[in-house]
Amino acid sequence: MLRLEKRAQPDRRLALASPVLAVLATIVAGGLLFAFLGKNPFIAIGTIFWEPLFGEFAFYYRPQLLVKGAPLILIAIGLSLGFRAGIWNIGAEGQYIMGALFGAGAGLAFYPAESPLIFPLMIVAGAFGGFLWAMIPAILKVRFGTNEILVSLMLVYVAEQFLASMSLGLLKNPEGFGFPGSRNLQQYASAHNAEIIAGTGMHWGVVFAFIAVIFAYALLNRHMLGFHIRLTGEAPRAARFAGVNPPRLILFCLGTSGALAGLAGMFEASGPAGVVSIDFNVGYGFTAIIVAFLGRLHPIGILLAGFLMALTYIGGEIAQSNLGLPAAAIQVFQGMLLFFLLAADLLTNFRIRRAVPEAA
Amino acid sequence: MATPLIDIRGLTKAYPGVVANDDISFAIAPGEVHALLGENGAGKSTLVKMIYGLVRPDSGAMTLSGAPFAPSQPREARESGVAMVFQHFSLFDALNVAENIALGMETPPKMRDLARRIREISHEYGLPLDPDRTVGDLSAGERQRVEIVRCLLQDPKLLIMDEPTSVLTPQEVDILFQTLRQLSAEGTSILYISHKLEEIRALCDEATILRLGKVVGTCVPRDTTARDMAEMMVGTALTPPARAGQAPGDVALEVDGLSLRSPSQFGTSLKDLRFTVRQGEILGIGGVAGNGQDELLGALSGELRAARDAVRLAGAPIGHLGPEARRKRGLLTAPEERLGHAAAPDMSLMENALLTGAARKTLAPRGLINWRGARVFAEDIIARFDVRTPGPLSAARALSGGNLQKFVIGREVLQAPEVLVVNQPTWGVDAAAAAAIRQALLDLAKNGAAILCISQDLDELMEIADRFGALNEGRLSEIRPAAGLTVKEIGLMMGGAHGMEVAHAEA
Numbered sequence: 001m002l003r004l005e006k007r008a009q010p011d012r013r014l015a016l017a018s019p020v021l022a023v024l025a026t027i028v029a030g031g032l033l034f035a036f037l038g039k040n041p042f043i044a045i046g047t048i049f050w051e052p053l054f055g056e057f058a059f060y061y062r063p064q065l066l067v068k069g070a071p072l073i074l075i076a077i078g079l080s081l082g083f084r085a086g087i088w089n090i091g092a093e094g095q096y097i098m099g100a101l102f103g104a105g106a107g108l109a110f111y112p113a114e115s116p117l118i119f120p121l122m123i124v125a126g127a128f129g130g131f132l133w134a135m136i137p138a139i140l141k142v143r144f145g146t147n148e149i150l151v152s153l154m155l156v157y158v159a160e161q162f163l164a165s166m167s168l169g170l171l172k173n174p175e176g177f178g179f180p181g182s183r184n185l186q187q188y189a190s191a192h193n194a195e196i197i198a199g200t201g202m203h204w205g206v207v208f209a210f211i212a213v214i215f216a217y218a219l220l221n222r223h224m225l226g227f228h229i230r231l232t233g234e235a236p237r238a239a240r241f242a243g244v245n246p247p248r249l250i251l252f253c254l255g256t257s258g259a260l261a262g263l264a265g266m267f268e269a270s271g272p273a274g275v276v277s278i279d280f281n282v283g284y285g286f287t288a289i290i291v292a293f294l295g296r297l298h299p300i301g302i303l304l305a306g307f308l309m310a311l312t313y314i315g316g317e318i319a320q321s322n323l324g325l326p327a328a329a330i331q332v333f334q335g336m337l338l339f340f341l342l343a344a345d346l347l348t349n350f351r352i353r354r355a356v357p358e359a360a
Numbered sequence: 361m362a363t364p365l366i367d368i369r370g371l372t373k374a375y376p377g378v379v380a381n382d383d384i385s386f387a388i389a390p391g392e393v394h395a396l397l398g399e400n401g402a403g404k405s406t407l408v409k410m411i412y413g414l415v416r417p418d419s420g421a422m423t424l425s426g427a428p429f430a431p432s433q434p435r436e437a438r439e440s441g442v443a444m445v446f447q448h449f450s451l452f453d454a455l456n457v458a459e460n461i462a463l464g465m466e467t468p469p470k471m472r473d474l475a476r477r478i479r480e481i482s483h484e485y486g487l488p489l490d491p492d493r494t495v496g497d498l499s500a501g502e503r504q505r506v507e508i509v510r511c512l513l514q515d516p517k518l519l520i521m522d523e524p525t526s527v528l529t530p531q532e533v534d535i536l537f538q539t540l541r542q543l544s545a546e547g548t549s550i551l552y553i554s555h556k557l558e559e560i561r562a563l564c565d566e567a568t569i570l571r572l573g574k575v576v577g578t579c580v581p582r583d584t585t586a587r588d589m590a591e592m593m594v595g596t597a598l599t600p601p602a603r604a605g606q607a608p609g610d611v612a613l614e615v616d617g618l619s620l621r622s623p624s625q626f627g628t629s630l631k632d633l634r635f636t637v638r639q640g641e642i643l644g645i646g647g648v649a650g651n652g653q654d655e656l657l658g659a660l661s662g663e664l665r666a667a668r669d670a671v672r673l674a675g676a677p678i679g680h681l682g683p684e685a686r687r688k689r690g691l692l693t694a695p696e697e698r699l700g701h702a703a704a705p706d707m708s709l710m711e712n713a714l715l716t717g718a719a720r721k722t723l724a725p726r727g728l729i730n731w732r733g734a735r736v737f738a739e740d741i742i743a744r745f746d747v748r749t750p751g752p753l754s755a756a757r758a759l760s761g762g763n764l765q766k767f768v769i770g771r772e773v774l775q776a777p778e779v780l781v782v783n784q785p786t787w788g789v790d791a792a793a794a795a796a797i798r799q800a801l802l803d804l805a806k807n808g809a810a811i812l813c814i815s816q817d818l819d820e821l822m823e824i825a826d827r828f829g830a831l832n833e834g835r836l837s838e839i840r841p842a843a844g845l846t847v848k849e850i851g852l853m854m855g856g857a858h859g860m861e862v863a864h865a866e867a
Contacts, residue, residue, distance in 0.1 A: 221729075222728055222729055223724075223728060224718060224724040224727045224729060227711070227714065227724075227729060230707075231715065234704045234705070234707060235700045235701075235705060235706075235707075237697075237700055238700060238702065238704045238715065239704075240663050240683075241661060241663055241693075241695060241701055241715075241716075242683065242715045243662070243682050243683035243684035243685075243687070245682065
């Protein structure tokens with residue numbers, strides 16, 4: 001019989017090593033999975049991790065890393081603040097959609113006028129859209145004690161319906177020949193979130209993602225508010241004793257994560273995607289949850305985890321088209337990463353011992 | 361002595377890094393009340409768990425009435441006639457007394473028969489108990505009766521009692537002792553675990569004293585002074601706290617008509633409390649656990665908000681303010697629960713120093729944390745309060761209870777409070793640490809701070825308090841000067857026998 005025994009102190013070396021262990025375990029288990037599917041596991045793993053960075057078409061894929069990584073990082077940073085405090089925003093996908101709608105809507109309201117003020121306004125509107133959507137579970141929780149996990153998750157589906165309605169109605173491109181989506185913002189100079197340096201994938205969303213990382217790092221390590229966030233997550237009663245006002249913290253954490261998710265949506269709609277359409281959202285809001293945990297809820301960790309996750313996305317697509325791996329297999333592969341991480345996490349706080357049969 | 365009831369020979373039990381019991385030997389005669397005395401961590405619990413079959417010894421042997429005795433689980437121990445009343449009750453609030461007792465039996469009889477047996481036994485031993493009452497409505501003393509009656513139904517030869525009086529008023533203690541004496545007279549042996557020396561002197565025939573897992577002495581408690589026993593227990597001479605009588609100054613804290621609904625379903629609401637604490641004075645608040653102590657601390661720390669004028673600090677109303685605002689004005693508090701309330705278990709001592717020290721030690725000017733300052737503050741606490749730890753980066757949960765308590769009390773004392781409120785400042789702390797903490801409180805009062813000490817340890821309150829009051833079901837008794845109070849008066853202030861009738865009177 002094996003049993004778990006709590007360590008007196010969390011093992012710091014293991015805490016740092018566990019993401020690496022998780023990645024290695026995922027590669028092994030994923031390789032086995034691909035082998036069972038009749039693919040050469042070494043080629044499949046190589047395609048996912050090697051091809052996007054150093055392969056023949058790396059010049060195309062490398063910028064994609066920033067494009068796909070930025071929204072993940074931006075959303076995950078926001079989520080991590082709440083997760084640290086035990087406030088579970090599962091609905092970033094919905095806040096992402098609302099941010100895109102508000103941002104694109106604010107821009108398109110001025111079409112076809114050109115002004116340098118339009119893009120900044122869209123940024124504010126996008127953040128506000130996500131913030132507003134996150135305030136619904138926040139206020140319901142503070143006022144009525146509802147469960148923010150359920151409410152925020154349910155609001156994802158409401159947001160999706162809202163997106164469909166907008167794509168087919170108010171925001172629909174009048175010159176779009178019935179296409180269920182908005183005008184292409186890439187063709188509207190004042191609203192276009194263009195690459196800052198052409199060919200690098202570096203758009204404003206990437207800049208904001210890096211700023212968010214720095215901001216979160218400073219908040220958690222240098223500021224009393226960040227200390228209170230961590231304290232609330234680790235010992236809620238001690239946090240109240242220290243003087244933390246729980247409702248304020250809930251509003252702050254949900255509001256911030258909503259605003260960042262909204263920003264991510266807005267940058268995506270006005271940049272890489274170009275349009276808000278009926279199938280605009282691709283799951284960044286959910287994947288960001290994995291990114292947040294894979295990054296140990298630590299800003300620097302999230303930065304690295306975001307790029308790793310983006311890599312598996314891009315590599316996974318290549319593996320799908322080149323090797324014919326099913327999309328579901330790639331999703332399982334990504335899911336395993338979180339699974340193994342949580343398993344490795346356990347070992348930082350517990351050690352495994354052989355149980356000596358002693359007490360009943 | 362004829363064949364002892366239980367004979368313990370060379371019991372040893374080691375855990376990784378510590379020998380909990382090292383070659384322990386003693387014997388208990390039939391009908392003897394035997395005290396097991398020792399500080400926290402001396403190995404009392406491990407020893408008792410071995411007798412009760414919860415833990416298996418590494419070496420050594422026991423005999424029960426002359427026959428080898430090696431229970432591998434509590435059921436075996438119970439079948440051999442060993443029963444135990446635990447310090448923490450394992451009762452279900454929503455069930456009634458008879459149902460709770462039936463749950464602990466291998467083959468419970470019919471409910472009606474069981475109820476009758478409970479009535480009989482409980483009257484026979486002067487512990488009246490109504491089998492149909494819901495346990496959730498019982499007082500702590502009555503719950504203990506349920507546990508005792510549960511044991512007596514097994515007709516035990518050896519009854520183990522672990523710190524039974526910590527939840528009782530002095531009157532209730534008297535009732536319990538009469539019951540135990542009656543049991544002993546009928547031939548039941550009792551192993552009585554406690555660190556309350558006067559009780560042991562009043563009740564026990566023999567005492568075995570443990571320190572750091574070893575037997576360091578035996579004595580006949582009636583013929584030994586409490587002081588001698590304490591010194592055997594601790595291993596060094598104890599210096600009682602020195603206190604200098606001084607005239608109290610101005611009113612520092614005034615509580616005037618404080619009523620508060622408890623946020624917890626099983627909590628106790630506070631009902632119209634009124635008292636004042638002056639500068640340089642220690643007010644002791646006694647009472648059995650669960651009579652509103654936590655709520656009073658919460659109302660004073662600011663975790664629970666009260667009416668604006670119900671709490672006044674140096675004349676200014678603060679009842680509506682939160683913890684940080686009160687700290688800034690000089691009202692500091694130290695709650696009972698160290699891990700999870702006074703300190704965050706997984707955070708370092710440096711971070712825990714920041715937890716309450718941010719405002720008064722200006723460790724976070726304009727919200728930006730000065731970690732160097734927090735570290736210096738933590739190191740200061742560690743040095744001045746003799747906290748045994750590798751350093752300020754250790755996690756709070758890695759400290760022993762006594763060391764963490766010294767840290768928690770030191771953290772507040774070193775912030776130079778105007779008013780300090782502490783709840784159970786020496787709960788679960790070894791005698792040396794307890795003496796250091798009491799001395800720190802006395803020194804703080806000497807320098808002009810007003811101190812409110814909530815405690816269930818009456819000896820502690822009599823030692824340090826100038827005036828004394830007791831909480832009983834959320835109400836505060838009259839406040840009286842501590843000097844000259846008799847145990848009986850204190851007991852009545854705590855609510856007497858809590859309405860539990862004394863059946864011994866007619867028996």
